[in-house]
Amino acid sequence: MDFSQTLRATRQRRHLSQLDLALRAGTTQRHLSFMESGRSRPGRTMVVRLGESMELPLRERNDLLLSAGYAPVYPQTPLDDPSLEHVRTALGHILAGHLPYPAIVVDAGHDLVLANDAFGLLTEGVAEHLLRPPVNVLRLSLHPEGLAPRIVNLAQWARHILDRIPHDDLYDELSGYVPHAAPGPDHVGFAAPIRLRSTLGELRLTTTITTFATALDVTVAELKLEAFLPADTATAALLAG
Structure with missing residues (x-):
């Protein structure tokens, strides 16, 4: 699609009227039209401002710029690049600080980037081929x-997992692993805990997800740190032990 089609489709997908977006971007509805x-x-x-006003992910802001004939503004740096040493160090401190509870960092494709030592508790008995890089944590x-x-x-x-991802090839694969079941009256969406059998006993865990909200690099902006937390005192005691 060219810029005009991309802009209109993106604005509609974000559920914004022309007037809403014009006010956010500091322009007029006539100009936007x-x-x-x-x-x-x-x-x-103006293209950068429109992307910011629609709160687009950095990758989509770059795509919007390309559709308008401009070079991308936001770099996409490999995580092992020396310039991102401060990011890797910060993530390492966060993962270590979350012990004795499991915590992981994944990229935009849900592939494992980093994990703390407690992650091994989650992967007990997992087939070796599922732990070969790249490890997709949703498939796992x-x-x-x-x-x-x-x-x-x-x-x-x-x-809980399928509700979080787009209907793509990965969704089709994952949905084929579990029997179809419509959400019941007790469905609580993202708040669903995981109840996991382990060598320590049954663990009840909830998760929190942290992102780099102010990142200006596509790679960093797409990282997600998922931290597992005990959902009850019994689980907390098992993990602490």
């Missing part, structure tokens, strides 16, 4: 040779 109809070609600064969770046989509330946890 001209941009969406192809009658006005925006400058690079729902695959019949992954965590799935040890998850007591597999149907609920699977719905």
Whole structure:
């Protein structure tokens, strides 16, 4: 799609009217209408402002710039680049500080980037081929040779995962691992805990997800730190021990 089509489709997907977006971007509805109809070609600064006003992920802001004929603004640096040493160090401190509870860092494709030592408790008995890099943590969770046989509330946890991802090839693969079950009256969406059998006993864990909200690098902005927390005092005691 060209810029005008991309802008209109993106604005509609974000559930913004032309007036709403114009006010956010500091322009007029008439100017925005001209941009969406192809009658006005925006400058690079305006395209950046539109992406910011729609709160697009950095990757999508770069795509918007490309559709308008401009070079991307936001770099995508490999995580092992020396310039991101401070990011790797910060993540290492956070992961270590979360012990004795498991914590992981994943990228935009849900592939494992980093994990703390307690992550091994989650992967007990997992097939070796699922732990070869790149390790997709969603596949690891729902695959019949992954965590799935040890998850007591597999149907609920699977719905929690599938609700978080787009309907793409990975979604089709994962949904094939679990029986289809419509959410029941007790479905609580993202708040679903995972109940996991382990050598320590049954663990009840909830998760929190942290992102680099002010990052200006695509790689860093797409990282997610998922920390597992005990959902009851019994689990806390087992992990502390």
